[in-house]
Amino acid sequence: MLFKAAKFFLYAAVFAIVIVSTATLFPFIVGKYAWFRAMVDLALVCFFAGLLVDWDNGRHYITRLKQVWRSPVFIAVTVFAAVFVLAGFFGVRPSFSFWSNFERGEGGVQILHLYAFFVLLATLFREDKDWRKMFWLSMVAASLMILYGVLVGFGGHIGSWGTMGVKFGIPGFRFQGSFGNSEYVPGYLAFMLFFASYLLLGAKRGWRSPQSIGIIVLMFLFVIFSIMSGTRGGFLGLMAGALTALAYIGFYKKHWRKWLILGAVLALVAVALLVEFREFQLLQKIPGVSSILRLRLNEQDLADLTTRFEVWDIAVQGWKERPLFGWGPENFRYLYERHYEIQYFSPESGFGRWFDRAHSTVFDYLSQIGLLGLVSYLAVFVTLGLLLLKKKWHExxxxxxxxxxxxxxxxxxxxxxxxxxxVLFDALALYLPLFTLFAFALYYFPPGAPGASQSEPTGQIKPSPITTLVSIFGILLAALALYFGSLLPYLKAKSYIGAERQLVNVRTVDDFGALFDASFNLYSPVGDEEIAKFLGSNVYSMIQNQPEDVARDLAAYVEGRMLKDDLHHLMTLGHIYKSLWVRFGDEAAYLKAEEYYQKAHEIGANLPLPIYALFDLYGTNHDKDNIERMGTIILEKWPQDEETHKVLDRIVVQ
Structure with a gap:
């Protein structure tokens, strides 16, 4: 019974992608990872408890685990997970690398849960029916993901489910489903197409059966909504994958080759025609076809691609500083701040946006977990590819x-x-089906010969002392992971949104402090940094129309919560105190604004935002010496800045 319960929680884990937690910060992220981790932790508790009280079945699973952990795939995934976590401890912020934050929900704790998910699948799912059920439920989850996007698109909802997202018909519409990000839709649905293919090829009632027809309909929908996501990288990935699959099949089936080649050529011609005649209004009205039409790059697309190249270059420069283990998972933004290159900023175009990812799995892993991490990551795919070169699978x-x-x-x-x-970094929407695929490979390509029976378990009548100790420790560890990795972050993210919604009832600064103190004082390994960041932005907006005493008290409250070594927090504090100085003429506020901007500049010496913030602050105060000093720094870095030239010219004239 306990092992069945463990399987149940593994099945339930795939529904993480459907969750949109409207009551928390980052509603498209927090609920998903909290659910996934909780389901994996509960599955672990049931599995270890099963080893203690149901050894008759448990010994079979231990035997299975001993078989799979000798597999090169199992070893490769284990090494990748180990290096990922280890890189965090050698990184610039180990705690952040392990726990991550609300916005991403990744880090070492997430990789460990994904690894546990992989190990449990490889151990518990020993039969075809287990995998068929997993793939069916994964497709149900994918269908619900699509349903969410459709509900949002038409303005409908089920309770609070379906209230956030983009509506059909808006300019630049791209289907997001329940992900909140269109970039992950085609990659996720590509995995669903593979799972559906496994079910279809294994159907016992023929392709005309209701079950097979249902699978084909779902596959058609998956393709349609992949296209509607308008994701160019995803579309190119699907094309490359399809052509590779056709080439593999054509290698074995010579009499199919001409038809496979014809189909591939027709598909490529169709895409080429769509791109060539993309100006036709009829084509442009088809939702999501923009991903195909954008294959021919326009000026904006080239600018976007140039930005990617710039970020990748920054990633490489940062990697050179820490080559083996990188900067640690989740620490790309610190690398970005310190290695930003002046040639990437244009005064005419503005700064653009911050990057906390390199937006490429290769460059993200290289910069964050180093060369060892990238090699261990790629080794998983090399190992999977080598499986198919083995004689037994060839035969x-x-x-x-x-x-x-x-x-x-x-x-x-x-x-x-x-x-x-x-051109995309990994997230739970891709990690979840990817680690499912890794575990499935251990079932579909077992270490023995195809069709060989599994070896019989040992004749122990009860678990060994080591198994007992490991099981007890595993239960305790899973319970702690559930509490610290899922429950506390979820409650923390929820508490801040709850406090924001109560702002209408706040009458005094003391009320304000008491309201948000409750959120700050709720312990969680993640959350304080982001809550302070959001609250700081809100306070900056609030003080614009508050009396002087209230504005000062609000600034003092949030200042006590902000991190003084975080560039984003420092910039926000600088903006807050500059506003107080401009509104009320307080010299102390001016000095604080200068102090915080200067600290931000020290962290990111080439970042334009702190430099221009200081230049503007001195300009507002008519501080000619400092205006000239900062203006000179700006022109040394960006001599094409005409506005700064004009400001300095006026100073000379005066």
């Missing part, structure tokens, strides 16, 4: 047509993921 593909097709699709999904990952 199996020749002997079984359906297996040959599925092996081709397996290669195709790996290529799809890797290609789209060149």
């Amino acid at each position: 199996a593909a020749k002997a079984n047509e359906k297996r040959m097709i599925l092996q081709g699709l397996f290669v195709g999904i790996l290529v799809t993921y890797l290609v789209q990952g060149t």
